[in-house]
Amino acid sequence: MPVTPTPAPRRPHAIRTIGFLLASLPIRLLAFVLTLVSVVLGITTTMLWVGIPILITATSVVRGFTGLERRWVGTMLGIEVAEPVRRPHGRGLLPTWQTRLVDPVTWRELVFVLVALPLGIVEFVAGLVSVAVPPFGIFVAPRIGAMHGELTSSMLGPDRTAQLEARTRQLKDSRARGVDAVEAERRRIERDLHDGAQQRLVAVAMSLGRAQLKLGDDTQADVRELIGAAHHDAKLAVAELRDLARGIYPPVLQDRGLDAALSSLTARVPIPVDVEVTVEPRPPAPVETTTYFIVSETLTNITKHAGADRASVRVTRDADTVVVEIVDNGHGGASVRPGGGLAGLADRAATIDGVLTVVSPAGGPTVVRADLPVRW
Known part of the structure; x- marks a missing residue:
């Protein structure tokens, strides 16, 4: 069977990409400054316990900017980036900080915010060149946008392991529902055989038995033989149906x-x-x-x-x-x-x-x- 190749992702629109390259720098600059200042301040004041809420605020700032980045990339470049799977945390500042500290998503988002500023400067220059040199903007800017989308997906989207684990859980849940459905169908068939066809055959066998008893001695032998054979076959059919129903679900x-x-x-x-x-x-x-x-x-x-x-x-x-x-x-x-x-x-x-x-x-x-x- 021939393998169908996976279609390549659609390239972003040139004009929207140029707008993305030019407008992203101020956002990146603000995110970089706020994140760097809050992280440094939080680390230096951690021994005084004031640093913990500051560091939690820093991670919240990072989450806010990376969430904005996902929506921005989706709106301007047409590349949808799903939310990553984060570790759940308990109530209180300390459990929240401890969980965020060991969550790989936190560190990936922090690295992205810090890298996004120098990347944004390069992209801003590319946007200016695209405006000044239209052939460059038409052919090169969409490729830059596509690469930025891939980087965003790899750093801010669900990691491959989390996606595979989620898919595995989904398949296991689906398979479990399928097994339960088959089990219920077996029981239904067993009930239908027991309450339907089997009971009707029992009634036929009983009627044939009564008819055979009422036949007189002067009744034609071939008629008695036919009724006897039908009675025997009906009893065999009842036994076979009973075994079949027991085999489906005892x-x-x-x-x-x-x-x-x-x-x-x-x-x-x-x-x-x-x-x-x-x-x-x-x-x-x-x-x-x-x-x-x-x-x-x-x-x-x-x-x-x-x-x-x-x-x-x-x-x-x-x-x-x-x-x-x-x-x-x-x-x-x-x-x-x-x-x-x-x-x-x-x-x-x-x-x-x-x-x-x-x-x-x-x-x-x-x-x-x-x-x-x-x-x-």
């Missing part, structure tokens, strides 16, 4: 939790399965569902392919993780292969940031382990 899991659900599940397995579940407090519903289906599918694979005559299931949790371990005494040799059943379980665990590992040497035993976070 009601016992919602009502009584993992311990009861896994005990009910292993009771239907044709080999003995030891179960140990310790998951207090109860984990979120997506974690419970993922745990249930990992155990269910793994036990199905064991009974079909492992040649085992015994298995064990152990589910524990700590503050951050639910750990699922399924062990069997079969012949081993299981592996996570693309498109295989274990790969599907690994993918399911990954939807909630879980990790599935398989240790299965030839001759066994096989250990399937899933580490599932309880928050994401």
Whole structure:
């Protein structure tokens, strides 16, 4: 698939850029003087405690001028610069100053204000030349404005790490909402199957059963046979729908939790399965569902392919993780292969940031382990 190149940022308008270059110098000069005087005065009087409010005032002055710079760049150059992410601070002068002192945003803004004056002088001269020599203003001034916009974005905008962290949090929140939505949809489908189609088929089966009982001995044999076959098929359909609904979301899991659900599940397995579940407090519903289906599918694979005559299931949790371990005494040799059943379980665990590992040497035993976070 061809990669679409990222479009280059739009170059600022020439006339607006020239106005920006000429009008910025007085603002830069005022910001430089106020900042330098307040910082020097605050540092020299810090031992008297008067310096702390002065230094806080200095950082507030820096914030005010850098905020003005962002808006000014956006208005004149058409380059939007987002606010950086600042560290929150507590109440009072000392906590405020301590937080601002260690906040990288404060130091980047301070450096920008101090550098902006000599930069503003150069840009002011470039603006004068642009007015005197129009071809220079048309072709060079927009490039100077674009470079100034890039400098402002890099020093006064959110740093790359903060942007990536914010994006990561956004994606995790979005994924969590998606997982919850899928979980709710599974429950809805299970309820619809249980309360809708399954109940109708039960009613059909009961009606066919009553009709079959009311048929006399002299009724044609083929009619009785057809009704009997329909009755049998309806009961099979009810059983299959019940298994399907239980597979989508077992009601016992919602009502009584993992311990009861896994005990009910292993009771239907044709080999003995030891179960140990310790998951207090109860984990979120997506974690419970993922745990249930990992155990269910793994036990199905064991009974079909492992040649085992015994298995064990152990589910524990700590503050951050639910750990699922399924062990069997079969012949081993299981592996996570693309498109295989274990790969599907690994993918399911990954939807909630879980990790599935398989240790299965030839001759066994096989250990399937899933580490599932309880928050994401």
